[in-house]
Structures are given as structure tokens and as C-alpha cells.
Amino acid sequence: MHPSPGRDARILLLRGGAITMLSLGIRHGFGIFLRPMTLDLQWTRETFAFAIALQNLVWGLSQPFAGMLADRHGAGRILALGTACYAVGLALMAQSTTATQLALSAGVLIGLGLSGTYTIVIGVVGRAFPPERRSVALGVLGALASFGQFAMLPYGQSLISAVGWWWALLVLALNAALMLPLALPLARAKGHPAALAGSGQSIAEALGEAFRHRGFWLVTLGFFVCGFQIVFVATHFPAYLLDQGMSVDTGMIALALIGLANIPGAFLAGYLGARYSKRRLLVGIYLARALIIVAFLAAPPSPWSVYAFSIALGLVWLGTVPLTSGIVAQIFGVQYLSMLFGVVYLGHQIGAFLGGWIGGLVYDQTGAYLPVWLLAVGLSLAAAAANLLADEAALPRLRPLAGQA
Known part of the structure; x- marks a missing residue:
């Protein structure tokens, strides 16, 4: 007796979720390596930060091509190469001892790995x-990715404390290799007949159709803002809290709470996206982010206001992913979903690079993060409008085949 298509899809979702848990979980923990590596190797923080910024750019620039190859030749090969x-x-x-070696390893290779x-x-x-x-399903995938972000931060820190950063990176390399056996069954994954109906375009036709669609670029603009806000907060929030007289532990707890709150937040976004307009839900998310930031800046600084901010922001942290990818699939179908969402994700990663870089640049010029917080509020309003x-x-x-996406 063969398993039902529905059961196959659920198993595939769990395997894919495990891959995203490892992929994004490890990626979100790179910040905890900054201090021990720069102290031991006598690097500047800029050296480490540039490698991570390069990682985001390589990830974004290579993502459309990785998606195109996955759509054309099958996801299994690209997942194996990415792993x-x-x-x-x-x-x-x-093994890196120079800035160039770090840029090539943490920047280029891991950036390519993330895109695959x-x-x-x-x-x-x-x-x-x-x-x-x-x-x-995409909401569940986002929730599993968020759990990886929440779990890998203390896991990575415990590895560093127990065996040092060098061995910790090697253990994480072995953990990343676990994505390979998880990826192999995805090579044989077949699309649902209802999902694949209406396919038959060439890659050039699919790209041309998307590039001529105003909504495609407006959604990409919104995702650019998402990347800017997420990387600005992930990179600079702990330092901002230190400037406010709070402890290092407060920053660690804050980032962990963001990841934890995003687990129900991402699932809820996917659940609501199946029942209501995805673009209107995205409008609500970006308006909520603006209000949350304004309320945080207006409140007296304390650990409890930080934790409340982290939970509130976590609820709308990565809910944009199932909704944005869902809109792309809803408009254009899923034959070239990896490629087209890869183009949208490039916008996200350009925003991510600017969020990390501008945060540091403005702080160096003004000695404060307030201008960037206000910029994040303004961009949130622009994303809501887009x-x-x-x-x-x-x-x-x-339209005759899409149904209610």
C-alpha cells in the first residue's frame, strides 16, 4: 500500500522544516562568535562584520540563480550543493586567520550555502x-525555521563555553552536513497536481511576466524593508541596550524572545494567509512594526520594556515570509516559485546589508542609533503603502485553476 499524497507532503514539510531549522538556526548564531574570534585573532569588529555583510549579499545575489537551477533541474541537487x-x-x-580567508569562508561559501x-x-x-x-504549510515552515533560530543561539553559546569557538564551528559544520540526508528525498518530490496546473512557461517567459507586473515590485519593496529592519535589530540591538546601561544578558534574552515569539507568529501569519488577503495582512504587519518601535522608543528603558518589545516584534518578525512567498505563488503559480521568490529575496538581502551597514555608519557618525530607529519606522510605513x-x-x-490560495 502506497502512502497518500497528503502524507507525502506532510513528511516533505517536516524534512524541509528540519533543513530550515539547521540552515537559519546556525546562521542566526554567528553574532556570538564575533567577540571570541576577534579577541583571539586580534581582528577589528569591522573585519568580522564585513564577512557577515558579504554573506548576506552573496546569499541575495546568488538566490535567483539557485532558484532557477532548482526549478529547472530539481531541488535535490541544489540542496546537496548548498549543504x-x-x-x-x-x-x-x-581555520581562518586573515580577513580574506574569513570573507571567503563565512562570506562567500556560507552565503552560497544559504542560497542553496x-x-x-x-x-x-x-x-x-x-x-x-x-x-x-509555508507558515509551518516559517515556525520551524523560527524554532531553529531560538534553539541554536543557546546551543552555539554552550559549545563555545564548553570547547571554544574553533571546535564549536567544526561541530556546527557537522550539524550542517545533516541537511544532506534530509535533502535527498526532496530530490524525488513531486508537485501537487492542483498546484502545478497551468505550468509550461519557459524561464525567460516567467521572468518577463513577473518583471512587467507592478505588484511583484511592490511586494519586493516591502520585503526590502523587512530585511533592513531584521538585520538592523539582530546586529545592533544588543549594542543599543548596552548603551542604555543594560547587561549583555538582557540583549541575549531579547534576541531569544524574538525567535521564540516568532514561532506562533509565523504559523499564525500562514494560517490567516489561507483565509484573508495576504497583502492586507502584510500591511498590518508593517504598520504593527512601526507602532511597536515607536512605543518602545517612547517607553522608559528597562529590561521589562525590552522583553515586551522583543515579544511584540517577534510576533511579526518573519510572518512576512509565508505571506510574501504566498503572494508570489498566488499570482504566478509555482512552476518557478524558487526562482521568482529568489528575486524577491534578493530585495530582502539588499535591505539586510543596508540595515547592518547603515546602523553602524550612523552610530559612528552620531554616537546614537535613534536616527536609524526612526528610519526603520518610516520604511515600515512605506512598506505598508507598497x-x-x-x-x-x-x-x-x-484564475480558473488557482482556487483560494
Whole structure:
């Protein structure tokens, strides 16, 4: 007796979720290596920060091509190649003794590894479920990724405390290699018949169709803002709290709370996206981010205001991912979802680079982060307006088949 297509899709979702837990979980823990590596190797913090910024750029620039190859030749090969780049990059990061070596390992190789893992899984999962269940499945995927972010931070810190940063990176390299056996079954994954209906375009036709669609660029603009805000907070929030007279532990707890709160937040976004307009939900998320930041800046600084801010922001932290990828699938179908969402994700990563870089630049020039916080509020309002103006309706060739995505 063969397993049902629904059961196959759920198993694929769990395997894909495990890959994203490892991929994003390890990635979100790089900040805890900054201090021990720079002290031991006598690097400046800029040396480490540049390698991580380069990682985000390489990830973003290579993502559309990785998605195109996955859509054309199958996700399994790209996931295997991405896993290899990720694991080797971590191992070589441990061996790095110069800025160039760190940039090539932590920057280029791990950036390529990320482009060949996380967003490729989004395309596979998006094709595995029918339109009416796709948003919920992507929300579950986001929740699992958030759990990885929450769990890997204390795990990585415990490794550093127990065996030092060098061995910790090698252990993480072995952990990253576990993505390979998880990826192999995805090579044989078949799309749901209802999800694949209406396919048959060439890559050039799919790109041309997307590039001519105003909603595609408006959604990309919103995702740019998401990247800016997330990396600014992830990179500079602990330092901002230290400037406010709080402890290092407060910053660690704050980031962990963001990851923890994002688990229900990402799932809820996917659940609601299956029932309500995704673009209107995105409008709500970006407006909520603006209000949360303004309320935090207005409140007297204390650990409890920090924790409240972290939980509130965590609830809308990565809920943008299932909704944004869901809009792309809803408009254009899923045949080239990995590639088209890869283009949108490039916008996210450009924002991520600027969020990390501008945060440091403004602080060096002014001695404060307030201008960047206010910029984040203004960008949030711009993202809300962009998504409000976007058209999320399925293209005419897909409307008779798309159903309620």
C-alpha cells in the first residue's frame, strides 16, 4: 500500500522544516562568535562584520540563480550543493586567520550555502501542497525555521563555553552536513497536481511576466524593508541596550524572545494567509512594526520594556515570509516559485546589508542609533503603502485553476 499524497507532503514539510531549522538556526548564531574570534585573532569588529555583510549579499545575489537551477533541474541537487558549501564554509571559517580567508569562508561559501538551502525548500513545499493549503504549510515552515533560530543561539553559546569557538564551528559544520540526508528525498518530490496546473512557461517567459507586473515590485519593496529592519535589530540591538546601561544578558534574552515569539507568529501569519488577503495582512504587519518601535522608543528603558518589545516584534518578525512567498505563488503559480521568490529575496538581502551597514555608519557618525530607529519606522510605513497598492490576484491564465490560495 502506497502512502497518500497528503502524507507525502506532510513528511516533505517536516524534512524541509528540519533543513530550515539547521540552515537559519546556525546562521542566526554567528553574532556570538564575533567577540571570541576577534579577541583571539586580534581582528577589528569591522573585519568580522564585513564577512557577515558579504554573506548576506552573496546569499541575495546568488538566490535567483539557485532558484532557477532548482526549478529547472530539481531541488535535490541544489540542496546537496548548498549543504556542501555551508558545511565546508563553517569548517574553513574555523581555520581562518586573515580577513580574506574569513570573507571567503563565512562570506562567500556560507552565503552560497544559504542560497542553496532555505529558500529552495520554500519552493519545494509550495509545490507540494494545493493552493488552499499552501499558505498554512509555508507558515509551518516559517515556525520551524523560527524554532531553529531560538534553539541554536543557546546551543552555539554552550559549545563555545564548553570547547571554544574553533571546535564549536567544526561541530556546527557537522550539524550542517545533516541537511544532506534530509535533502535527498526532496530530490524525488513531486508537485501537487492542483498546484502545478497551468505550468509550461519557459524561464525567460516567467521572468518577463513577473518583471512587467507592478505588484511583484511592490511586494519586493516591502520585503526590502523587512530585511533592513531584521538585520538592523539582530546586529545592533544588543549594542543599543548596552548603551542604555543594560547587561549583555538582557540583549541575549531579547534576541531569544524574538525567535521564540516568532514561532506562533509565523504559523499564525500562514494560517490567516489561507483565509484573508495576504497583502492586507502584510500591511498590518508593517504598520504593527512601526507602532511597536515607536512605543518602545517612547517607553522608559528597562529590561521589562525590552522583553515586551522583543515579544511584540517577534510576533511579526518573519510572518512576512509565508505571506510574501504566498503572494508570489498566488499570482504566478509555482512552476518557478524558487526562482521568482529568489528575486524577491534578493530585495530582502539588499535591505539586510543596508540595515547592518547603515546602523553602524550612523552610530559612528552620531554616537546614537535613534536616527536609524526612526528610519526603520518610516520604511515600515512605506512598506505598508507598497503592499496596499499591490495586486495579488492570480494572472488570468491561472484564475480558473488557482482556487483560494
